[in-house]
Amino acid sequence: MIEADETTGAPVAAALLEPVLECLRARPSGLTEHALIAQLRDQGVEPFAGARLREPLSLFQTHFLLFHCLYRLRERLWPQGEWVRIHCLDIGIEPARGGSRPRAEGLPVLRDPLRAYYLDLTQLERMDAAAVEALLGEFWARMGRDERRDQALAVLELADPVDADTVRHQYRRMAQRHHPDRGGDTATLQRINEARWILLAGA
Known part of the structure; x- marks a missing residue:
């Protein structure tokens, strides 16, 4: 053929x-x-x-x-x-x-x-079969990373494309807004921190 x-x-x-x-x-x-x-x-x-x-x-x-x-x-x-x-x-x-x-x-x-x-x-x-399985594994891992990035962007109220400076600036602004000393809560601040690290790791 x-x-x-x-x-x-x-x-x-x-x-x-x-x-x-x-x-x-x-x-x-x-x-x-x-x-x-x-x-x-x-x-x-x-x-x-x-x-x-x-x-x-x-x-x-x-x-x-x-x-x-x-x-x-x-x-x-x-x-x-x-x-x-x-x-x-x-x-x-x-x-x-x-x-x-x-x-x-x-x-x-x-x-x-x-x-x-x-x-x-x-x-x-x-x-071969093993190579295809590895390719699928990479695909799903990438999908997982993309989903985590989307969630992190939502937490920081951002949308792609963003650079590291934008992430840091928005993080500082939101961390100040949601800090427990200013009436915010610890859980929200933790999500903001996690979102910052996820986005900076992929920036």
Whole structure:
């Protein structure tokens, strides 16, 4: 199923490009990654038809291969005046806009790290079950850090982006307001202290 691209030497899942493109053409308004995989599965397109999406490794492989195809299709369709939107919640084809190369996620395509990642099939080949589990662990740890940061910002009545000086200034202002000597309470002051350290650690 995976063959070499004679032009670039990069491996390409060439046999999958047309089925993916057909699904996108059939849904001009776009669809989610889950819906696209379901369509490919229902059409019997391998490896999507046999994917075991409850298993982390199979899920990762399915996701990676689909996004590899989407980035390949983006490169194919762009010279024809079409742009492939690539996001897990919004995949579709639309007319390319602007005189220069279109932008994805607000950044020029040539600087898009996701493009480079998904076009490199060695990334897929080196991922085994243990590596996927580690990747998921990092993801959930990052989610936990992000949630703690959001809570800390709320305690200090701040919103991103903030720098360390802003955090310190707001901390002093709120610590004075909620200090027990000024009618505040110790529990609130402790939350303010904790929020300061969380934000300064990530600043």
